[in-house]
Amino acid sequence: MLKKDKQTSEFKEIVLNNIPLIDVRAPIEYEKGAFFNSINIPILNNEERHIIGICYKEKGNEEATKLGYKLVSGKIKENRLNSWINFIKANPNSILYCFRGGSRSRIAQEWIVETLKEDIFRLRGGYKAFRNYLIENLSVENQNYTPIILTGYTGSGKTKILKKINNSIDLEGIANHRGSSFGSHVSPQPTQINFENNLAYDLIKKQNKNFQHLIFEDEGRNIGKNFIPQDFYNFFHSGKKILVSSTIEERIENTLIEYVVDAQKEYIKVYGVEDGLTEWFNYIYSSMERLKKKLGGDRFKKVLDELNFAYKTQLSTQKIDYHKYWIELFLKEYYDPMYSYTLQKDKDNNKIIFEGNSTDIIEYLKSLK
Structure with missing residues (x-):
């Protein structure tokens, strides 16, 4: 049975096996820092992220989410979904992530599972959790x-x-x-x-x-x-x-x-x-x-x-x-x-x-x- 919210925090296995990662954050976030073997296929581009961020501050999460679905719909949604699916077909063990493992990677995961009819994992805690894991591995202890x-x-x-x-x-x-x-x-x-x-x-x-x-x-x-x-x-x-x-x-x-x-x-x-x-x-x-x-x-x-x-x-x-x-x-x-x-x-x-x-x-x- 397909699950729309499969998550993983097996960070060591990701490193050891060079598991491909799909970063759905905006390009501006990806350019500041990402992970080895990752590709940036954003769910929101820089402008859309900026607009939704303003909405979130002014009207809260619910209205910002509604705006997000409105901005990424129709042909825009179809193109982004196809980009994810094409990458996943070429890299079947791919894992999704956004910044904190929140709504962006969850929504992308839902859309992919509904269309592809296959499970796909996303990083629990997202970029932030994986980044913290890597930094810990640089500590002297x-x-x-x-x-x-x-x-x-x-x-x-x-x-x-x-x-x-x-x-x-x-x-x-x-x-x-x-x-x-x-x-x-x-x-x-x-x-x-x-x-x-x-x-x-x-x-x-x-x-x-x-x-x-x-x-x-x-x-x-x-x-x-x-x-x-x-x-x-x-x-x-x-x-x-x-x-x-x-x-x-x-x-x-x-x-x-x-x-x-x-x-x-x-x-x-x-x-x-x-x-x-x-x-x-x-x-x-x-x-x-x-x-x-x-x-x-x-x-x-x-x-x-x-x-x-x-x-x-x-x-x-x-x-x-x-x-x-x-x-x-x-x-x-x-x-x-x-x-x-x-x-x-x-x-x-x-x-x-x-x-x-x-x-x-x-x-x-x-x-x-």
């Missing part, structure tokens, strides 16, 4: 593993190591940012809410595998515009460290691939070849401008001259090797002095438990559970 931190000079290949380890948490990947002064991708970073939600998703999945250790990169609290919640940041930074050793040549090559070759590909994909290279150069240039005071006038001019020369040479010859000169200057003059102090401090405090090249470290980490 819910971290059931020992954190280990990969550290090393800029360009040593820490992120590449993380991607080869099953028990790692790629904070930069979750933040869609490379974690440096030149770290932005062409695609935007997630909202802070989505960053936290996606981090919680990853932690829940990894902890469900009962790893004794989870591996993190040695990040600052801010990754681009996203920031790691303070208590969680303090927790994973309490872990011991593994030092990735690499030559300056390896570091230059890694940086060249990540910040020049791969980054230019991103820009070219979006803007085309000519405009893409121009956009990439403007981004790198503006990023350097922000660091002018820290570099100092003479060093800044030297790095900038090398960047300009490398860029012009690339445009005329399609060769990228000249970018290595400004990269080397930047690593030695800007990043290395900042890191040397921290590294010495870690050594003095016996925080480093292993040191080696990428191959050595991957073997060592795989030996841990």
Whole structure:
């Protein structure tokens, strides 16, 4: 027998099984924060939600509900209902949610069941309850593993190591940012809410595998515009460290691939070849401008001259090797002095438990559970 009000609060199962979610909130709500594997198919658009909100304040819930049924009727209702049903047919285990699991998801559920003649669940407590569950899973008391931190000079290949380890948490990947002064991708970073939600998703999945250790990169609290919640940041930074050793040549090559070759590909994909290279150069240039005071006038001019020369040479010859000169200057003059102090401090405090090249470290980490 069909039930029009089936609800679930099996939040962990939703995370572990990547269950598709239909967010029926208005787009303006969805853009502020939503969940992994969710799609926004609203029951009310932004304008309708605004109008009904005014009615609710002035005349109460009953009149606001009547207005809602009036606004979403006829062809409008049919189109929205068809959108839900088409998604559900493609994703049979989908679950609905609105903000608090109230009238919007309940009404959508009723309409779907009446039309599809099949049961569909909605989230008990809606977005708010699921969001609270995810935030709880970022709390220190819910971290059931020992954190280990990969550290090393800029360009040593820490992120590449993380991607080869099953028990790692790629904070930069979750933040869609490379974690440096030149770290932005062409695609935007997630909202802070989505960053936290996606981090919680990853932690829940990894902890469900009962790893004794989870591996993190040695990040600052801010990754681009996203920031790691303070208590969680303090927790994973309490872990011991593994030092990735690499030559300056390896570091230059890694940086060249990540910040020049791969980054230019991103820009070219979006803007085309000519405009893409121009956009990439403007981004790198503006990023350097922000660091002018820290570099100092003479060093800044030297790095900038090398960047300009490398860029012009690339445009005329399609060769990228000249970018290595400004990269080397930047690593030695800007990043290395900042890191040397921290590294010495870690050594003095016996925080480093292993040191080696990428191959050595991957073997060592795989030996841990």
